[in-house]
Amino acid sequence: YTSGSTGRPKGVAVSHRSAVRLLAAHRAGFVADAGGGPLRVALTASFSFDTSLEGVLLMADGHPLHLVDEETRRDPAALVEYVVEHGVDFLDVTPSYLRQLLPAGLLTDPRHHPRVLMLGGEALGPALWRELAALPDVAAYNFYGPTECTVDALACRIEAADRPLVGRPLPGVRAYVLDDRLRPVPPGVGGELYLAGEQLARGYAGRPALTAARFLADPYGPPGARMYRTGDVVRWSAEGELHFVGRADDQIKIRGFRVEPAEIEARITAHPDLAEAVVSLHQDGGRKRLAAYVVPAAGASAPSAAQLRAHLADGLPDYMVPAAFVTVPELPLTANGKVDRRRLPAPDWSAGADRAYRAPRTEAERLLAGIWAELLGVERVGADDNFFMLGGDSILSIQVVSRARAAGLALTPREVFRHPTVAELAAVTGTATQVAGAEPVEGEAALTPIQHWFLDPRPAHAEFFNQSVVVAAPAPVDQDALRRALTALWTHHDALRARFTLDGPGGEGGWSQHVSPADAPAPDLLEVCPLDPHHADRAEADLTAAAHAGFRLDGGPLLTARLFTTGGARPDRLLLAVHHLVVDGVSWRVLLEDLETAYRQAATGEPVRLPARTTSVKEWADRLRARTDRFAAQLDHWERTARHCAAPLPVDGDGTNTAADVGEVTVRLDAARTTALLREVPGVYRTRVDDVLLTALGRVLSDWSGHDTVAVGLEGHGREDRLFEDVDLSRTVGWFTSLYPVALAVPAADWGTALKSVKEQLRAVPERGLGYGVLRHLARDPRLTGAPEPAVSFNYLGRFDWTADGAALVGAVPGGLGGAEAPGTERAHLLDVVARVEDGRLEITWYHSRKRHHGATVTRLAEAMLDAVEDIVAHCARPGAGGRTPSDFPLARLDQTAVDRICGDGRAVADVYPLTPMQAGMLFHSLLDPDGRTYVNQVQLVLHGVTDPRLLAEAWQRTADANPALRTRLVWQDTPEPLQVVQHRAPVPVAHHDWSALPDERRAPELERLLAEDRDAGVDLAAAPLMRLTLIRLAEDRVRMVWTFHHVLLDGWSAAQVFDEVCERYAALAAGRGPEVPDRRPFAAYLRWLAAQDAGRAERHWRGVLAG
The missing domain is CATH 3.30.559.10 (Chloramphenicol acetyltransferase-like domain)
Structure with a gap:
């Protein structure tokens, strides 16, 4: 029997044949290594633990078996004395239990010590691995295996190695490392371990549904073969050995990232002064924090928290560094010898719990320490305290910047991440300069280049082109507080008060933008929609469609909210829809942060105060219009690029290309490769994620079209405020996106050469594409105004994982950022390729006209791009890959x-x-x-x-x-x-x-x-x-x-x-x-x-x- 998540043990049906196969493997393995003669075996495991079968099998093979009573098992000194007195040769224990036996003299007693050690049941840390590998006269083995594969499936001799190994399959066992689509992953990339072969159990007794879920058809074995899904994440080494990464179901999510505790534990125990470590997730004050429990090595004292953070910072990102370190003399164990996490002491989260307090010295340090203490709810903050270790996150970093600016300090959110302590951050602060154009706007406002791009062609359904999110509230929503919060957003952000009209008779004068005064009466932005719980999904979809179709550009408002309630049958959900003319992806993050802030203040009866305003859209548009000359030197570049936009793409038909014709094909990268793409691949060639995706896309389009160079339309955030010293667009709501073409020539060579080439082509784009829109739509240069759009567009949206621990309103944004447009709207491109990271996996969606391209055609392209991304990830994991440009x-x-x-x-x-x-x-x-x-x-x-x-x-x-x-x-x-x-x-x-x-x-x-x-x-x-x-x-x-x-x-x-x-x-x-x-x-x-x-x-x- 093995434990079940429901508390009900699962009976595993293991045949005698499988048990005999295991015995044969042991006989040919460590028994033969020990000379083949009888070994005196001590059975130290509880009979409820499957490893107890090892001793019984060895007894059946003629080895004397010593049954050690529970009292002796629980006393390390007594067990060592038993081993010495009875001349025990073989012990099978967990690494945690062995750690308690070693100080008692198990391997150092001069009278006698075991010749063979079998370790299993849990991951083996690097410190213990090194200690055992250095022993000259003890043969130690690391075994891995679930009960469902008859106790042991993989094994290796503990010898010199860079890090612990799980090993290789035992004879007759097959091991597969597969992704989410059951495809093998390349060496170096993590995937889930599946086991197959002659030791596989028949299934779970009396549990057919569970058996079907865990024992799957083996696509790589003989007909009728099955394989067992272990739930463990491993990776192959280049030498064909397996390394343990962690449990797939042990992954935790913190600050929007999926974290493998075993990866942190391995890094901690690589410290020479530590023997063991356990990392766990704790909820503290509504915030998620990591705590590490460490056991010092024999004869060593535990490093300080500061030293451990420095040790971890060398190889882990900051979100994987625990917020607290707790030193314990030993880790508490269960009866089976595994770590008992329930008996670990509670960590101390206080700011000074793990380091000497150093008071802030300079005025900047004192200001920042006060801001942190207020935002984080900490009694005092020292100069060396880390913002993220105290529970800070990206949302709070925005508030730090805002309050620091109000106090006269110039900061950016990026600097908070780069310099996370008070002292470091204070050292890089400047004096806040007066931000231009931060006062409320009213009256006429010039259009930005992207607004011209949308409005100048006179779209037939200009009013129906929206972006939206759905907010899942963590608690029933205070409707009055929500109304106040929405009104505060409308008043604070000029773009939300905008309306657009066609001037002149019949609209011949073109489009103009007008902004209502901030003190104008606010419209009612919220509609509360009670739903029947039994039909809530259908009703919500209908009301959402109606909301998208209800905007009027000339009258506004261009923001609407629908609160869907079901009387407590499910959490309240809030739809926020905004016309795309006044919002972009960056704006949504600002809006959601401000909505949470305003709602929290309104719900507690406080006055609503939002962070300081930054440069308005009007000021930005005026600056660009007045400085079109500064982009004139880019004309030759853009003219050369535009020539490639006319090259045709293969089509399957010549029908219409409207929003009503849109089909979509989505492919997904598995979680392990996505993690590698986001965290490991960028450092190999110093690329960004979009460099990698465009390399894959460019190769696919080139192969398909037969063109050596392919044109792709790209989107940038367009907030290039560094062009003007007094401009700050970090918290401005509006549509700033820059659209521009690139002509990609992807070499038909290895992926390293292709990545470096595409990266350099993208870095050669001037001003991140901003000048193209300025020259085409504001300067109206005739060499660009008539240029065709590229047939393909690409947009990488990054992560839109909204995680706000302890949120009052914006608890989550399921589905991320969405959009809607009128069915008859003409599409600008034949193919729109949009990539984003959702729930830890890269999604690539290809939007196409079903009257121009068959679904099968686009599916082949999408899968080819996904294959190319996977090949690039695999390439970057290989030794020797990498380079600079x-x-x-x-x-x-x-x-x-x-x-x-x-x-x-x-x-x-x-x-x-x-x-x-x-x-x-x-x-x-x-x-x-x-x-x-x-x-x-x-x-x-x-x-x-x-x-x-x-x-x-x-x-x-x-x-x-x-x-x-x-x-x-x-x-x-x-x-x-x-x-x-x-x-x-x-x-x-x-x-x-x-x-x-x-x-x-x-x-x-x-x-x-x-x-x-x-x-x-x-x-x-x-x-x-x-x-x-x-x-x-x-x-x-x-x-x-x-x-x-x-x-x-x-x-x-x-x-x-x-x-x-x-x-x-x-x-x-x-x-x-x-x-x-x-x-x-x-x-x-x-x-x-x-x-x-x-x-x-x-x-x-x-x-x-x-x-x-």
Whole structure:
């Protein structure tokens, strides 16, 4: 019997034949490895645990079996004594139980220890793996298997390896790693494990439905074969071995991301001072947070929370770093030897629970700490506290930015994510400049380029072109509070008060936009719709269709809301529909955030106060119209691109192409590949997700059409507010989208070459496509006004996973962002390809006219694109895949060949940029010196109070990790100019000497010899880092440090700054606290500033000065 999720145990029907197959596998495996003779076996498992069958089978094969009573099992010291007294050779235990037996001397008792260990029942951590692999005279095995495959299905010998393995299938067992469509996944990509073969059980006794759900037809085995769906996520290695990733049903969702606790646990236990870890999800104050429970390794003390966060941050994204760390002497176990999560202590979430509190020092730090404390409901916030560790999320980050701006600090949400502590964020804040055009708008407002694109062709049903969301409320909705909230949105956001009219007789004068005053009487925006619970879905659909068809452009309002209630039979649902002329994807996030804020305030009787306004749509449109000349230099680019838009695509018919004709085909990437696409693929070639999708789409369209170059219409968010210093569009509601064509030439080569080519073509688009709409619709340049639209459009919407823990109204947005248009509306493209991530899976939908293309045609295209995406994901998972492109290093001015030569696969290189004139001069003189000593500096200091030289070396390494200049090497051969190459990591060479016992009279000559040898070694400018250390222990608390570095790396001021940081990092490591180091701008920022200077003007100035 095995446990069931309902609490009712499941009887697993296992045949004698399957049990005998398992015994045969053991006989040929670890028994043969141990010499083939009898083994004294101890049965330590409860009989309710399937692993107890192992001992019975071994007894049947002639091995003496010792039945260990429960009292002895629960006392590690007593069990070890039993093993010694009876000469037990074989133990079968869980990793958690073994962790308790090891300190009791199981493998170190000089009298006797087992020869063979079988581990199973739960995942084996890397620390225990390493410990067992190092044992010379114990054969340890890691076994994996569900009861449904007769206890054991996979196994491996625990030997040297980078990380724990699950192993290979036992003889007669077949293992498949499959995606959601039961297709094999490539090595390196996670998928669900399915088992088949002669050990498979018959099913669940008396549970035919459950048997059918878990025991499936085996599409890869002989006719009639079945396979068992384990629910475990694994991945193949390149060597054909399986690595355990986690349970498919253990995945949790936090901050919109799916998280595998086992992945975090594996990373935690990779720390040398930790033996075990368990990660769990907790609900605290309405917020989801991760807590980690850690057990120190034998003889070690647990690292501080700050040290663990730094350890995890090297390999995990911030949302996977636990908010609390709890040190426990051991993990509580169930009777079966598995971790009993119910007995783990509650974590302490308080801000200062796991680190020394450091009060904010500067005014900016104090302002930010106060804002965080208020928003997060925390009593006090220290300078080193992390916003996300205290429960912050992306929604709250917007409010941080808004309140900081109101307090006079300039911030962006991106900076909150990049600098998540108070001290880090305060260091990058500027003084908030006055935002232009933030005052309420009324009267006539110019149209944006995208509004012209829609209105200028005079669409027959202009009033019916909408976007919408459905909000699932977590509790019954306060209707009066909702009305107040909707009115606040209408008053606060100018675009929602807009109306559009055709001017002149018969509308000959064109379209104009008018905005009602903010203090005008607000319309009733909410209609409450009580529904019969038995017919709610159909009634909601009809009312939704009516809402979409009910807009009037000339009268408004262009926002409507319908609240669907069923008297408590299901949660209340709120439809929000807005005409697309006044809203886009970015706007919806702002609207939903403001709706939640306004509703929460209204429901508690507070005055409704929304975040500060940003630049209006009117101001933006006026700026673009006044500056069309700045885009004139892009005309040649857009004209060349537009020529490709006329190329025809194959069609199946010549019928109409209206909204009524639309058919759609949707394909989905499985969750494992989607995770790889979002988190792993971008780093391989420094691509964005849309680069990957467009590479796949371009290859498919090229193969289908026969054109080497294919035109695709793209959408950008259009909020390029960096064009104007005083413009901020981050919280402006309106339609800003930029539509523009690209001409993609996808090489018919390997995917790496194709990705790099498409990436560079997309990076070459000027101003992210904004200029195309300005030149075509505002400047009305005749070379573009008559250009045809591309036959295919592509839009990647990203994630629209709305997760708002503790929300009052906007609890979830099922289905994401939707839309509707009049059936007779003419479509702009033959094919519209829209990709988004929904519930952790990439969806690609192809919209087409059923009168132009058959469904089968579009299905083939959609599946071909999905196959291409899967191939790219697989390619990027292979060893050796990767590389950089010239756009990654704009200051270096390299071509692709040079980038490949300098960066290789790109994984080790962080940046490439030119030398300053002074550095170039130093390099020139250094290359003229055959001994390589020119500009080599040798600094020596005697440091008092340093008791641990290796900790000092670690402080140096962390300082190098934090400062790109200290990870730099130089390249000067086969490049147009000398370059600096910054490595992601550059181990600092350190030589350790202990002279504490060396007589004083010998120290001076020994030091002179050492310094001379160090000087004679010079510095290799082509190998990072351009420095090295010698640390000499002179006494218990005194160290002589010799720091040798090349002057091209640092000037005198910088060298002093580096040494100050090293001292602070050493002190922090010794005290177990976080370091207090300044947030420095990287050297590359100076080089970007230098490159932007007018060299000709400077030359003229200095020539004049020198001429007198």
